Amino acid sequence: MRMRPTLNWTPTGDLPPGTTDLEPVAEALGTGGVLVLSGAGISTESGIPDYRGEGGSLSRHTPMTYQEFTASAPARRRYWARSHLGWRTFGRARPNAGHRAVAAFQRHGLLSGVITQNVDGLHQAAGSEGVVELHGSLDRVVCLTCGAFTPRRELARRLEEANAGFAPVAAAINPDGDADLTDEQVGDFHVVPCTVCGGILKPDVVFFGESVPPSRVAHCRALVDGATSLLVLGSSLTVMSGLRFVRHAAQAGKPVVIVNRDPTRGDQHAVARVTLPLGTALTSVAEQLGIPGDGTL
Known part of the structure; x- marks a missing residue:
């Protein structure tokens, strides 16, 4: 043709x-x-909602930035609590x-x-x-210290064990797999470190503010x-x-x-x-x- x-x-x-x-x-x-x-x-x-279309998540949700994630332990706690909950729904999405x-x-x-x-x-x-x-991809997690990769399902298992009973109801799930939770719902969510070196874990995705x-x-x-x-x-x-x-x-x-x-x-x-x-x-x-x-x- x-x-x-x-x-x-x-x-x-x-x-x-x-x-x-x-x-x-x-x-x-x-x-x-x-x-x-x-x-x-x-x-x-x-x-899975989009960011900018009609009803897009940016109208109600500010995505985590790389700078905030790396600089703030409370920000990482908030991110992983929301992402852990969102992963349960996000991971069930089908083509x-x-x-x-x-x-x-x-x-x-x-x-x-x-x-x-x-x-x-x-x-x-x-x-x-x-x-x-x-x-x-949200399927992978990377350590910011040693560069080791971990399957997301393995991290999900560890977070489940470290936060038994964590099951708040999210207002919405966002395109990055992040669930909308209040600070009260996040509470004292426990973040787990890299099993190789004890470093900070991050999903293997490009955050806003990252190249x-x-x-x-x-x-x-x-x-x-x-x-x-x-x-x-x-x-x-x-x-x-x-x-x-x-x-x-x-x-x-x-x-x-x-x-x-x-x-x-x-x-x-x-x-x-x-x-x-x-x-x-x-x-x-x-x-x-x-x-x-x-x-x-």
Whole structure:
């Protein structure tokens, strides 16, 4: 399938209006070599809220910053209490139709790679391979002193033992797996240290105020360079960690197609922004491309 001339359009700085036309997505995928960049919006249908969409968690929740986490023992106690509770719900989330469609596109050879800004592991759970986790994963814990990694399930077991009976009711669960708890609910939650050196444990995710490792950024830039086009799924592109790859693709003359219900910071670089729900949109595109659907894609 050949690209329409509109997908070779050079962005002029004017924002393309949102559309419900899925043809730009289908044509990009039909050409192959598509690099997917996904954000929190692809996981909302799995019950994980996003940050900035309608009802997004930033309207009521301030994420932990790296500086606060490393500087303050009370902040770490608050974080781990909230994250430990949130993990129970977060860890039960399952891939939705959007994740399954991305995995199906990859199985059928239409993708050159998948980069996700999410820390939930749902792309991998749906069957996607070689996913670059731009902001890390909540599945892992790292010691800030010795660098040792621990599976999150092992830390969860230790925290359960150290905080028997800890079961407050959270007001909400956030995209980073953090549960909304009051200071009273956090109480005297006990934080456990690294079993190797006794150092401070941190989830292996990029906190607000922390930088993505340079080697990971370089790898993602190389993926953009090797792609035919960039398909952004469910990201507002508000933070530079994702926006830089959209800009890089546009500067290289590669078409950028965005599927996101709300306007994004990268719209001026896109040839189209589709405003349909991701699960519906990607399932429809799969059907258009003749990818067999059995309820799980």
